[in-house]
Amino acid sequence: MNRRLSDTAPNLPTLADVARVAGVSTATVSRCLNSPAQVQTATRDRVLSAVASLGYSPNFGARALAARRTGTIGAIIPTMENAIFARAIQAFQEELHLSGQTLLVASSSYSPDIEADQIRTLVARGADALLLIGHDRDPGIYAFLAQRGVPVLVSWAFDPAQARPSIGFDNRRAMAGLADEVLRLGHRHIGMISAVAMGNDRARDRIAGVRDALRDHGVDPAALELIETPYSIANGAEAMARLMALPTPPTAVICGNDVLAVGALQMARQLGLTVPQDVSITGFDDIEIATVVDPALTTVHVPHREMGRAAAQLLVDMVGGGAAPAPVCLETELCFRGTLAAPRT
Amino acid sequence: MNRRLSDTAPNLPTLADVARVAGVSTATVSRCLNSPAQVQTATRDRVLSAVASLGYSPNFGARALAARRTGTIGAIIPTMENAIFARAIQAFQEELHLSGQTLLVASSSYSPDIEADQIRTLVARGADALLLIGHDRDPGIYAFLAQRGVPVLVSWAFDPAQARPSIGFDNRRAMAGLADEVLRLGHRHIGMISAVAMGNDRARDRIAGVRDALRDHGVDPAALELIETPYSIANGAEAMARLMALPTPPTAVICGNDVLAVGALQMARQLGLTVPQDVSITGFDDIEIATVVDPALTTVHVPHREMGRAAAQLLVDMVGGGAAPAPVCLETELCFRGTLAAPRT
DNA sequence: TGAAAATATGTAAGCGCTTACATTTCTCTC
DNA sequence: GAGAGAAATGTAAGCGCTTACATATTTTCA
Numbered sequence: 001m002n003r004r005l006s007d008t009a010p011n012l013p014t015l016a017d018v019a020r021v022a023g024v025s026t027a028t029v030s031r032c033l034n035s036p037a038q039v040q041t042a043t044r045d046r047v048l049s050a051v052a053s054l055g056y057s058p059n060f061g062a063r064a065l066a067a068r069r070t071g072t073i074g075a076i077i078p079t080m081e082n083a084i085f086a087r088a089i090q091a092f093q094e095e096l097h098l099s100g101q102t103l104l105v106a107s108s109s110y111s112p113d114i115e116a117d118q119i120r121t122l123v124a125r126g127a128d129a130l131l132l133i134g135h136d137r138d139p140g141i142y143a144f145l146a147q148r149g150v151p152v153l154v155s156w157a158f159d160p161a162q163a164r165p166s167i168g169f170d171n172r173r174a175m176a177g178l179a180d181e182v183l184r185l186g187h188r189h190i191g192m193i194s195a196v197a198m199g200n201d202r203a204r205d206r207i208a209g210v211r212d213a214l215r216d217h218g219v220d221p222a223a224l225e226l227i228e229t230p231y232s233i234a235n236g237a238e239a240m241a242r243l244m245a246l247p248t249p250p251t252a253v254i255c256g257n258d259v260l261a262v263g264a265l266q267m268a269r270q271l272g273l274t275v276p277q278d279v280s281i282t283g284f285d286d287i288e289i290a291t292v293v294d295p296a297l298t299t300v301h302v303p304h305r306e307m308g309r310a311a312a313q314l315l316v317d318m319v320g321g322g323a324a325p326a327p328v329c330l331e332t333e334l335c336f337r338g339t340l341a342a343p344r345t
Numbered sequence: 346m347n348r349r350l351s352d353t354a355p356n357l358p359t360l361a362d363v364a365r366v367a368g369v370s371t372a373t374v375s376r377c378l379n380s381p382a383q384v385q386t387a388t389r390d391r392v393l394s395a396v397a398s399l400g401y402s403p404n405f406g407a408r409a410l411a412a413r414r415t416g417t418i419g420a421i422i423p424t425m426e427n428a429i430f431a432r433a434i435q436a437f438q439e440e441l442h443l444s445g446q447t448l449l450v451a452s453s454s455y456s457p458d459i460e461a462d463q464i465r466t467l468v469a470r471g472a473d474a475l476l477l478i479g480h481d482r483d484p485g486i487y488a489f490l491a492q493r494g495v496p497v498l499v500s501w502a503f504d505p506a507q508a509r510p511s512i513g514f515d516n517r518r519a520m521a522g523l524a525d526e527v528l529r530l531g532h533r534h535i536g537m538i539s540a541v542a543m544g545n546d547r548a549r550d551r552i553a554g555v556r557d558a559l560r561d562h563g564v565d566p567a568a569l570e571l572i573e574t575p576y577s578i579a580n581g582a583e584a585m586a587r588l589m590a591l592p593t594p595p596t597a598v599i600c601g602n603d604v605l606a607v608g609a610l611q612m613a614r615q616l617g618l619t620v621p622q623d624v625s626i627t628g629f630d631d632i633e634i635a636t637v638v639d640p641a642l643t644t645v646h647v648p649h650r651e652m653g654r655a656a657a658q659l660l661v662d663m664v665g666g667g668a669a670p671a672p673v674c675l676e677t678e679l680c681f682r683g684t685l686a687a688p689r690t
Numbered sequence: 691t692g693a694a695a696a697t698a699t700g701t702a703a704g705c706g707c708t709t710a711c712a713t714t715t716c717t718c719t720c
Numbered sequence: 721g722a723g724a725g726a727a728a729t730g731t732a733a734g735c736g737c738t739t740a741c742a743t744a745t746t747t748t749c750a
Contacts, residue, residue, distance in 0.1 A: 064406030
């Protein structure tokens with residue numbers, strides 16, 4: 001009946017085979033595998049040795065069909081190539097593994113359409129729950145997920161106004177804290193290189209944070225020289241060149257993330273500017289690259305690993321039928337290194 | 346009968362519901378979804394609109410059980426935190442998505458035991474095929490995979506002596522090429538900082554490559570000052586300190602990868618040594634960090650993305666029942682940047 | 691010591707889909 | 721316009737597992 005069966009696929013032992021060899025019913029074998037405590041030790045040993053001798057391993061599809069869950073959790077991130085996501089996903093995966101769950105990943109390349117598509121794909125692939133980055137997306141997607149009964153956890157952002165479960169940090173407040181330090185040092189003419197804000201609430205919040213700080217220091221937030229550009233070292237460099245070509249170039253350039261900041265730093269050097277004497281530069285994320293450049297980058301440390309790990313635990317609870325957890329806000333920390341100083345007087 | 350059904354899980358529409366609404370049999374609905382060409386246009390339209398109006402989406406477990414495949418491909422890498430793997434996996438995932446496959450990932454943290462465990466997990470999770478890094482592993486694992494009929498593709502290594510399908514590059518030859526350049530410049534006292542070679546054929550091949558070059562230049566390969574250390578900037582730095590504390594410190598330090606090299610570079614600076622005048626340093630991989638340090642790292646470029654993409658295509662073919670492909674060898678390229686020069690005379 | 695309670699195991703009904711095979715409905719061709 | 725062949729659709733048998741419920745066995749304690 002099934003062609004694959006007869007030519008390529010090997011004929012694997014089934015639960016029934018194990019039951020026959022062990023001389024018990026299939027129910028007992030199933031219980032041995034899923035809740036061993038329910039089975040008498042002697043029976044269990046007999047079953048387990050039958051399992052071993054046959055090289056049995058449960059069929060995934062059958063198990064998913066009967067149990068109505070797959071033990072698989074999906075995550076959709078913009079890209080694995082960004083160290084912050086890679087780091088968080090690594091921790092997320094390690095933690096899932098401890099709970100016996102497996103990770104299904106997809107990347108959106110920062111495109112809402114691709115993300116929507118990937119969400120449907122992962123759900124169709126049996127993800128029991130989903131980890132997403134940021135709140136920003138078509139409400140229809142949340143409706144779809146609710147209809148399918150797939151729990152969702154939003155990470156990377158903390159916004160008490162959003163009711164859904166989330167774990168993240170306050171991008172706006174963190175960036176405001178950094179910008180405040182910049183302003184305290186006397187900078188008044190500030191440039192900012194941000195990731196593209198459209199469809200990216202983290203980027204928007206960081207921009208808002210800078211404006212908050214400007215306002216606090218009596219500077220017109222509209223005076224912020226803002227450039228939005230996709231995530232890459234080269235784009236950071238290019239944006240920096242544009243900022244420094246302005247009639248009155250900024251004395252400090254706040255970057256939305258470390259990668260853009262490293263690009264800015266390279267461009268500053270290329271333009272013959274000394275950092276931080278001629279121009280200050282700051283980053284956000286505190287990834288490895290921030291400590292490797294010279295001078296090392298002043299930035300905001302984000303607990304990516306902790307976030308990944310905690311996200312895994314929350315999601316496992318949610319799949320297990322736990323109540324929707326309250327939004328979690330993690331703390332960030334300013335890292336003062338070599339790229340920030342008072343402006344030339 | 347199933348408690349979940351009655352409390353938390355929503356009651357989703359099934360194929361049978363769609364069939365009823367569209368007034369056709371379940372077989373026709375199934376065909377509409379899987380091989381639309383077999384169904385008359387009018388019928389198909391009727392079915393598809395029923396699908397849309399019900400918000401139907403196939404049940405993953407049922408489909409996997411009946412079709413005997415999941416459309417899911419597994420990959421096990423040492424860690425996502427290493428940019429080279431992140432980059433390759435990103436390309437791998439993008440390419441899989443184009444073929445309608447989904448990626449299941451796990452990481453081994455460079456531990457053979459964890460890797461073996463993860464391999465079993467991914468197979469149990471229904472991976473139709475597996476991508477692994479390097480050939481080195483217990484033969485029992487290959488036997489297990491063969492027994493389960495799961496195709497495997499080894500990446501990151503090219504070794505014609507290994508018959509199994511693989512895509513990679515010749516680590517030994519590539520490193521020999523770089524070491525040859527170092528020796529040509531007149532270096533005779535060479536240090537090497539390598540990843541831990543045990544259970545890592547790539548690291549072993551790179552060490553062998555350096556020894557090949559030494560031999561070619563009439564230097565005793567045993568004179569190589571070799572330190573093996575786990576992958577991290579800090580470990581690279583620490584190893585560099587040990588090398589430079591030797592009675593006769595090397596004039597050139599060849600590193601097994603860029604991350605170790607960046608650590609070495611930092612330590613050199615810390616020790617007051619100027620690179621490359623006082624000591625030359627080389628890396629391997631050509632990741633972003635290599636171009637960001639100052640001076641930029643002389644290294645070997647590896648086509649990670651291309652490897653990831655090609656690996657995806659090969660695996661999809663293998664799952665599709667294609668014959669085992671011949672091993673593929675990709676080309677690497679030497680990148681001469683600022684950290685390599687002739688030794689002080 | 692015997693009935694009730696607890697524990698261990700068995701029975702069998704699905705879970706929702708794919709697909710071999712059977713049947714019906716067209717489309718040709720002579 | 722009849723018969724052969726092709727195309728479209730239907731029928732129904734599983735795929736291998738989990739689990740509600742039934743039954744058998746052991747323990748507990750008055």
